[in-house]
Amino acid sequence: MxxxxxxxxxxxxxxxxxxxxxxxxxxxYDSLMDYRQEHDFDFLIGGSMFRESSSNFLNSVRQSIGDFFTCDAKNIVLTQNFSLGLNTVLQGLDNTKKVLILDEDYPSVNFAVTNKGFDVCCAKIDAKLEENIKAAIQKNRPDIFVFSVVQFTNGILIDLNFIKQLKSEYPNLLIIADGTQFCGTQIFDFKSSGIDILGCSGYKWLLGGYGNGFILFNDNILEDTTPDSYIQNAKETDYDPSYTNLKARFECGHLDTFSFGSLQYSLQFLSKTxxxxxxxxxxxxxxxxxxxxxxxxxxxxxxxxxxxxxxxxxxxxxxxxxxxxxxxxxxxxxxxxxxxxxxxxxxxxxxxxxxxxxxxxxx
CATH class of the missing domain: 3.90.1150.10 (Aspartate Aminotransferase, domain 1)
Incomplete structure (x- = not known):
């Protein structure tokens, strides 16, 4: 400490x-800077040999994220930022579904929903936010609720106990949250939160620098939100599973150990603090x-x-x-x-x- x-x-x-x-x-911060310089020095003198252990290293990053937010590592996807992750999630969902959003939420949240052809309904962000959400659900019966835990303009924080209760009352409602302005500000147990999918960029409260983020999925949600066509095509190919597994839709291409190593270092720094x-x-x-x-x-x-x-x-x-x-x-x-x-x-x-x-x- x-x-x-x-x-x-x-x-x-x-x-x-x-x-x-x-x-x-x-x-x-200084010690993260030292870590980043050491990382690139190892790459400098190791070349491709430095990358040979990248798969195991990225698994350790998932484990660090899981330990920090109480989520099984197998249910964690690494992504360059929240916006990219959310768009990938939404691309895999049936756009005939009805989606509830908040009227003045972060543009990366709302535009990601509205430009994909979903049937959209809104709840107003004001002092009665939770009541507005409940009323909108009762009136519109959405299939999906997408929102930011903390509003980026004025800092309004949604009641997380309300979200837990909402999931209890509407177990079939898919709840997707942006935690970028929240994660790192208080202790958070994702597994018991009632949220099905939570995404976060690491460059704000988590102090991880740019180019890293993650998505947490509750049990079975990753598979449930993957298109059937993707799952079927993956079964019919002879490609290495690293190209066709459920996470590959998000983690396509090479992931940057510099960026995700920075995130892991900062999670450990915050934990020690x-x-x-x-x-x-x-x-x-x-x-x-x-x-x-x-x-x-x-x-x-x-x-x-x-x-x-x-x-x-x-x-x-x-x-x-x-x-x-x-x-x-x-x-x-x-x-x-x-x-x-x-x-x-x-x-x-x-x-x-x-x-x-x-x-x-x-x-």
């Missing part, structure tokens, strides 16, 4: 900036920030009315305020109608105070 002061020294960006932008990109400590730090920071921004009347009503929230906030502000904050080395993002700030475990209350002081001076 690493002490927090030592951890912050791992991230050079934090020494020069008030970095409140993990929802846009997680940070590279302590998932419980990370969860607690993020929760305390989020509660502190929520309280302060509420007093300044900077949060939207839908966020204020919810009992629980993530560590992503969208505050009232325009391009001028965004530019002002950047001049003060406070790193945020313009999203929706405001400025998005996002907090990871390496942030501190002092950094939130720096933001608040800047907002006060701007006003």
């Amino acid at each position: 690493y002490p927090m002061k030592k951890i912050r020294k791992e991230f050079p960006v934090l020494a020069q900036n008030t970095y409140l932008n993990t929802a846009s990109s997680g940070l590279l 302590g998932q419980d400590i990370i969860q607690q730090n993020i929760r305390e920071l989020a509660e502190y920030t929520h309280s302060k921004l509420t007093k300044l009347h900077l949060l939207e009503a839908s966020v204020l009315k919810r009992k629980k929230h993530s560590s992503i906030f969208n505050i009232k502000g325009d391009q001028k305020l965004f530019n002002y904050l950047r001049e003060k080395d406070i790193i945020t993002s313009m999203r929706g109608n405001g400025i998005r700030i996002s907090l990871h475990f390496y942030n501190t209350k002092e950094e939130i105070d720096i933001l608040l002081d800047a907002l006060h001076r701007y006003r």
Whole structure:
């Protein structure tokens, strides 16, 4: 378990900036940089011999992901990013099915659904998100529900107990979740979550850098969502199973051990730091920030009315305020109608105070 002061020294960006932008990109850190350099040095001196053990290595990456999120390694697919993985999942589903989405969800989620010809229905994202979803299901009887666990613009966090209950009430509803703005922020047991398929890119809260992601499938779901034609054609060929198995539809071509090794290294780094400590730090920071921004009347009503929230906030502000904050080395993002700030475990209350002081001076 690493002490927090030592951890912050791992991230050079934090020494020069008030970095409140993990929802846009997680940070590279010193020990991961060392790992990546060592990886490429081994490739440099080994060439093809370096790749001879790649299959076993990628299996170990799946196992690390499974250990971190409580999912059997055999049910884990590696993908370069969430969007590619989701599109592959949806390509394998019957597009005569009815799909429920959330009205202002991440474009990589909603466009992936709408451009494939599914019969689409929507639920509104507001303070009554879960009630809206339940009403939409009762009215439209969808076959599939696709959503982000955390909304990328304002940080609204869906109630995961609600999802578990939803699966209990509608066991035939295929539940597909985007965990990119969620995974790494709190301890998560996928196997008992009620979610059938969860995808995630590794470059945000998991600190894995770009070019890596994964999809978790609950038992039998990978086979159930693979087209019958694919399964039949695979049985009728003499190709090596690595080209025709159920995962090959997602993992076609060579996977990059540099990218997936980075993800594995960061999962181990987060585990050594302590998932419980990370969860607690993020929760305390989020509660502190929520309280302060509420007093300044900077949060939207839908966020204020919810009992629980993530560590992503969208505050009232325009391009001028965004530019002002950047001049003060406070790193945020313009999203929706405001400025998005996002907090990871390496942030501190002092950094939130720096933001608040800047907002006060701007006003």
